[in-house]
Amino acid sequence: MPPYKKTDRRSSQPRTGASHGAPKGAGSRSPKHRGFRDEAPAAGKKARWTADDRAARGRDTFGTRDNARGGSERGGSAGRTERPNWEPRGKDARRTEREWDNRSRAGRREDDRPRRDYDDRPRRQFDDRADRADRPRRDFDERPRRQFDDRGDRAERPRRDFDRDERPRRQFDRADRPRRDFDRDERPRRSFDDRADRPRRDDDRPRRQFDDRADRAARPRRDLDERPRRQFDDRGDRAERPRRDFDRDERPRRQFDRDERPRRSFDDRAERPRRDSSYYPSRDEKPAFNAQDDVVLERLQADAIQASDVEGVTFGDLGLGGNIVRALAELGAETPFPIQAATIPDVLAGKDVLGRGRTGSGKTIAFGAPLVERLMQLWAEQGKSGGKRQLGRAPRALILAPTRELALQIDRTVQPIARSVGLFTTQIYGGVPQGRQVGALQRGVDIVIGTPGRIEDLIEQGRLDLSEVVVTVLDEADHMCDLGFLEPVQRILRETSEGGQKLLFSATLDKGVAQLVDEFLVDPAVHEVAGEDQASSTIDHRVLVIEHRDKPAIIEQLADREGKTLIFARTRAFAEMLADQLDDAGIPAVSLHGDLNQSRRTRNLAQLTSGRVNVLVATDVAARGIHVDDIDLVIQADAPDEYKTYLHRSGRTGRAGKQGTVVTLIPRQRQRRMGDLLQRAEIEADFVPAIPGDQLITDLALAASAPEASDEV
């Protein structure tokens, strides 16, 4: 086999030498670049953060990109101290400190943790810091109630009144462990018998002390009722708001045929360019629709399975063996969901399959279970015995996912299924040492589950051989065809066995996958589930039209609730800032984005899963595929640019038939664009003006936890 080069047909330039050394942006590991993180020095700086340094960081400004660049550029507040020269500045400074905060959170008791300081709050005197323990407790209750209608005077706002010490203990001693009594739609029980294949704990990090931070979830709710009601003087301009009473029946199906239908004349929007994002290649630049796409469309509709078709059908009926059926039952999948019933027979028949099923509809099992069974069949046909692990045997199946968390999650479902018949899986993704992954490959693995970067890396190193891969799955296949993913994915697919079976799955599978379909799939079967429109969804969609400056306060008010809340931000910096702000406001929150190292990404997600923290602020790294039980509120702090992103983000709630609420915050000038996007997503949502303190916001937050009350909001 010739050495693997990351080139493709369009670009003959090998990715070596200068192109590797060239400075890169986000995620770069060079000390010169913003993504650089040096764990040891960061840890060493701990003690150097003085109260004034922390104050210098500033927390008042918020939400604009300029502000995000760091304290030194911000408008000052009284008492600011310049940071010493050796201190990191700008984003690096913020990140360093955030990491520092996280470390201290993980290992310290409440009283040991350094007190945060905020520019928007009265400065504290620190001269008594040495004998904290002896200081009398501050009496928070004497402070005036917080008013939301005078937010302009932030500097004068009092701290909010909550007294940690009076909060009840949680009856919940399970700390970091993921809950296992979840509704087991897709997620398997964890199996502990092959720890070797699982990611290693980050052992250089101090063991967590289980302090009482988690108790903060039970802190008393602020009483918003005392606040004066606002008058909405801007309610009059309804004309600016998009029509919402459009006739659903008139709208064409959102299918593979978008470009073919005539544009609807729908208000004035028809003339506007449809695309919000310049990121995705313009449709107009793409070749015109061809016959192949028509075939896809036709087959897609022809193969829409009705939920009623599945009644009484078992996994065994679909062709899965006894061991696999039992493994599925242990995962909580007793009977097949429609998308599973639709795709399993075709996968077993060796056909290429395109599968489209709503978020949370069970797609992982729809490809995972038949993939395992198919490998066993092929093995039997070749007369080889299953169950015995042949040293160094090359993988025969590959599952590609766009994010590490998703790859990990898929493995948690597929691994127990594979093990039930003696097959082995391993995860191949970046951000963790490759040694264990390589070791697993050397011992012999049947199914590789991973992300493109590390997989290509190991191929280049000659440590991963995909030439015997006869089944390849692309999860979130349409996303894998987006710019930046497509070419690596193509290169990887070309490494697999020629003529191998290909399975493409996504909730938003569309013609964007045509490039892959054309090159790699042969006469694919296309499946979707009938009746999966938004009208049958369990998600309640709201759009709050707000002033940009009110965004933090409104998010705080929305997130101040009992249930699990997932907040999406457009950038890593803003996600981090929001998590910080919520945490500072007494709402425990963690973040998930690409600027965190993998161990923290994993840990922070686990904190939400376990319920140790109820609020996760994430970039779109969490938009697709990630399953966390019982997220009942999704807040989009920044509106998405693409309708698909909206669908995937909102699909983190309302999973497996449960109730969910999605609240999207937009400035007034974005209403038209947002209406457009919702129309494409076939979602109907009320647009409501809102300012901090509105009862409506509190009601929304509460209703998300208590769905039966949601009708009243």
Place this chain on the structure above:
DNA sequence: AAAAAAT
């Protein structure tokens, strides 16, 4: 803009 490989 995010994500996906490290060096």
